[in-house]
Amino acid sequence: MLDSKLVRLGAVAALAVAASFGTQSEAFSAEKTVQIAGFGAKSGVVRSFGINTEAVLTGAIEAVNAAGGVKLADGSMAMMELTFYDDRCNAEEGISVLRRIAGSGAVVAIGPTCSNVAEPLFGILQKNVGDEGDSGLQIPVFTDTAIKGGLAKISQWAFRNVPNENQMYKSLFEWINSEHPDLKTVYGGVEEDFAHSRFTWHKVMKERSPEAGYEVLGESKWLLNDTNFTTQVRQMKKAKADIVAISAHPFTTCGVLKEMTRQRVKPKLLVGLTSSSSMETLQGCADQAEGIIIPTSFAPVTEAAKAAADAAAKYEGSADLHSAAAWEIVMILKQVMEAQGISADGDAVDADRRAIRDGLASLKETDGLLGKIQRTDEGEAVKPYLYVHAQAGQWAILHDPSQ
Amino acid sequence: MDWLDFFQSITDGLLFGSIYALIGIGFTLIFGVMHKINLAYGAASIAGAYVSIAVAAYVPLPALVTFLIAAIASGAIALLIYLANFRFIPLASPLATLMATVGMLILIDEVVVHATDGMPQPYPALFADIYIEWGDFGLRGDLIFIFVLSLIAMVVLMFMLYRTRLGIATRAVAQQPVAAQLAGISLDRTNALTFVITGLLGGLAGAMIGASVGVLSPLLVVPITVKGLIVCVIGGLGSIPGAIVAGLAVGAFENFFLAFRGVTERDMYVMLLLFVFLVFRPGGIFSRSVARD
Numbered sequence: 183m184l185d186s187k188l189v190r191l192g193a194v195a196a197l198a199v200a201a202s203f204g205t206q207s208e209a210f211s212a213e214k215t216v217q218i219a220g221f222g223a224k225s226g227v228v229r230s231f232g233i234n235t236e237a238v239l240t241g242a243i244e245a246v247n248a249a250g251g252v253k254l255a256d257g258s259m260a261m262m263e264l265t266f267y268d269d270r271c272n273a274e275e276g277i278s279v280l281r282r283i284a285g286s287g288a289v290v291a292i293g294p295t296c297s298n299v300a301e302p303l304f305g306i307l308q309k310n311v312g313d314e315g316d317s318g319l320q321i322p323v324f325t326d327t328a329i330k331g332g333l334a335k336i337s338q339w340a341f342r343n344v345p346n347e348n349q350m351y352k353s354l355f356e357w358i359n360s361e362h363p364d365l366k367t368v369y370g371g372v373e374e375d376f377a378h379s380r381f382t383w384h385k386v387m388k389e390r391s392p393e394a395g396y397e398v399l400g401e402s403k404w405l406l407n408d409t410n411f412t413t414q415v416r417q418m419k420k421a422k423a424d425i426v427a428i429s430a431h432p433f434t435t436c437g438v439l440k441e442m443t444r445q446r447v448k449p450k451l452l453v454g455l456t457s458s459s460s461m462e463t464l465q466g467c468a469d470q471a472e473g474i475i476i477p478t479s480f481a482p483v484t485e486a487a488k489a490a491a492d493a494a495a496k497y498e499g500s501a502d503l504h505s506a507a508a509w510e511i512v513m514i515l516k517q518v519m520e521a522q523g524i525s526a527d528g529d530a531v532d533a534d535r536r537a538i539r540d541g542l543a544s545l546k547e548t549d550g551l552l553g554k555i556q557r558t559d560e561g562e563a564v565k566p567y568l569y570v571h572a573q574a575g576q577w578a579i580l581h582d583p584s585q
Numbered sequence: 586m587d588w589l590d591f592f593q594s595i596t597d598g599l600l601f602g603s604i605y606a607l608i609g610i611g612f613t614l615i616f617g618v619m620h621k622i623n624l625a626y627g628a629a630s631i632a633g634a635y636v637s638i639a640v641a642a643y644v645p646l647p648a649l650v651t652f653l654i655a656a657i658a659s660g661a662i663a664l665l666i667y668l669a670n671f672r673f674i675p676l677a678s679p680l681a682t683l684m685a686t687v688g689m690l691i692l693i694d695e696v697v698v699h700a701t702d703g704m705p706q707p708y709p710a711l712f713a714d715i716y717i718e719w720g721d722f723g724l725r726g727d728l729i730f731i732f733v734l735s736l737i738a739m740v741v742l743m744f745m746l747y748r749t750r751l752g753i754a755t756r757a758v759a760q761q762p763v764a765a766q767l768a769g770i771s772l773d774r775t776n777a778l779t780f781v782i783t784g785l786l787g788g789l790a791g792a793m794i795g796a797s798v799g800v801l802s803p804l805l806v807v808p809i810t811v812k813g814l815i816v817c818v819i820g821g822l823g824s825i826p827g828a829i830v831a832g833l834a835v836g837a838f839e840n841f842f843l844a845f846r847g848v849t850e851r852d853m854y855v856m857l858l859l860f861v862f863l864v865f866r867p868g869g870i871f872s873r874s875v876a877r878d
Contacts, residue, residue, distance in 0.1 A: 466705035
């Protein structure tokens with residue numbers, strides 16, 4: 183009697199357990215998520231970059247999910263889910279964060295903020311896909327902000343959606359030459375200890391401006407955390423150049439511009455670094471920055487760009503040429519994931535990562551906020567751009583080279 | 586480099602060096618009284634300046650009042666540092682207080698970063714639009730003001746140390762803490778007041794740096810901490826006249842090498858100067874004898 187009762191009880195329990203497994207399995211498939219890892223600087227003096235990127239990523243993923251999510255290989259839809267990590271704009275931290283991301287279920291990593299993080303970080307990725315002798319990390323990294331030229335070629339797992347400064351400044355100097363034929367000379371100011379600003383002066387502005395017909399009269403150098411620019415601006419004053427090109431981030435750009443005002447250094451034209459076309463510069467020195475011309479790959483001039491800017495603002499960030507690239511990256515990734523047919527299964531993360539990498543590598547052209555973005559074989563982007571200038575405390579569009 | 590450039594760079598450096606002197610005095614005064622290094626001093630100085638612009642954002646204030654608020658805020662932060670890092674930590678363990686101040690430096694720096702997202706904040710200046718020129722030689726009006734204000738602050742400090750009961754108590758604690766206690770002087774009270782006084786000076790220095798650059802940034806914390814320590818060592822640990830002279834000298838020295846050798850080599854020469862002093866004059870500028878093992 184007792185035995186039969188126990189058998190019945192056991193059978194009921196087994197059925198209940200089986201039923202519950204079945205229900206869980208169905209729910210699981212319905213609640214599949216595509217894990218996206220974002221990382222960037224959310225501490226230290228470049229914290230605003232990480233905040234902006236996270237805000238734009240959150241807004242973009244919300245937009246994707248609101249439209250139904252990502253279509254998987256089995257035809258079901260999955261939501262994107264973002265986890266954002268802070269790398270403090272520090273190479274060791276960045277590498278540690280990427281290793282953590284590689285050990286998670288994330289199928290792609292979006293970041294980092296700083297070029298001095300991106301360069302060593304790309305170095306720990308597998309250099310050539312399929313090289314079994316290379317034990318480097320195998321996860322696609324898609325960069326929105328780190329802009330120093332030519333970094334994506336370090337690894338076939340590295341991709342970037344950053345503007346091509348060589349092209350932008352070449353075009354800018356040519357345009358200035360056509361608009362202001364009376365200007366003949368350029369003097370540079372460079373923040374010498376920061377990878378991006380140093381590269382942009384020495385390898386971009388200084389080389390592209392003579393090609394546009396300008397004579398480079400010299401350069402003044404300072405460091406990222408310098409506080410006194412009297413000597414450098416005095417050198418600038420002596421040169422009496424028509425154009426002063428400042429390749430520095432907002433803090434020292436403002437310090438130098440204020441010193442130029444004090445010493446009454448008034449070049450006929452000011453050119454700035456791409457990264458300075460942000461609210462930081464206007465917040466620090468709007469009056470002194472008045473008129474400075476900067477090429478940028480973002481301005482809220484299209485419906486998509488306005489949506490990105492609104493989404494960033496909703497999450498207390500700001501869309502600029504760096505963070506807006508994160509919006510484009512999310513949209514590109516959605517298309518690639520759907521085209522490649524990822525599964526978003528927890529046990530197929532490696533296969534999904536490889537599929538996304540292959541999909542990104544095969545891209546030749548993608549949609550961007552300002553128009554079509556060309557993709558190069560080295561994983562870099564060639565993005566549409568505009569020239570903006572500081573006008574009454576705002577960035578206003580000065581010229582659209584595509585028109 | 587011609588003679589004009591030479592004089593120009595030395596003069597600019599001397600003017601800016603007055604800020605280093607203020608920072609150096611803060612480090613050296615605390616060391617003189619407590620024989621401890623407060624590495625959070627530079628961070629507190631900049632934090633005080635940030636507090637002043639936070640107040641000015643709500644209530645429009647003249648620049649001088651903003652500077653005053655910076656000094657008071659930094660004094661208050663310095664008191665908190667004393668309580669958190671010195672008062673309740675065993676002073677017998679030198680590393681404990683040193684590491685506590687390192688932690689406090691990072692904490693204050695990150696609080697500022699989180700409050701401002703690291704974005705540069707404009708800082709008011711006085712006489713910023715005045716630039717005095719004699720031919721190619723020029724002087725910044727705001728740096729002259731900073732120099733004069735720093736000198737006044739130093740004179741007030743010296744007066745306080747040598748002409749007031751508080752100053753006598755401070756010097757007594759610095760020289761003979763046990764005897765000072767036997768004479769009825771409270772060590773805790775004197776130490777706390779020393780921190781507040783150095784905080785006031787530091788806040789003024791933070792405000793002056795903000796005013797001279799025209800912008801405040803958390804980027805300023807590390808350089809002024811490093812420069813303050815260099816000034817403190819070159820001037821002689823505990824020597825206020827030494828800190829004043831060393832501050833001005835370091836300012837002139839680094840500006841000369843900036844003009845003469847460029848920014849990438851500038852700090853190498855400043856560090857070289859530090860090593861020269863550590864080797865040949867470890868007691869600082871005004872030490873009476875060379876004390877070496």
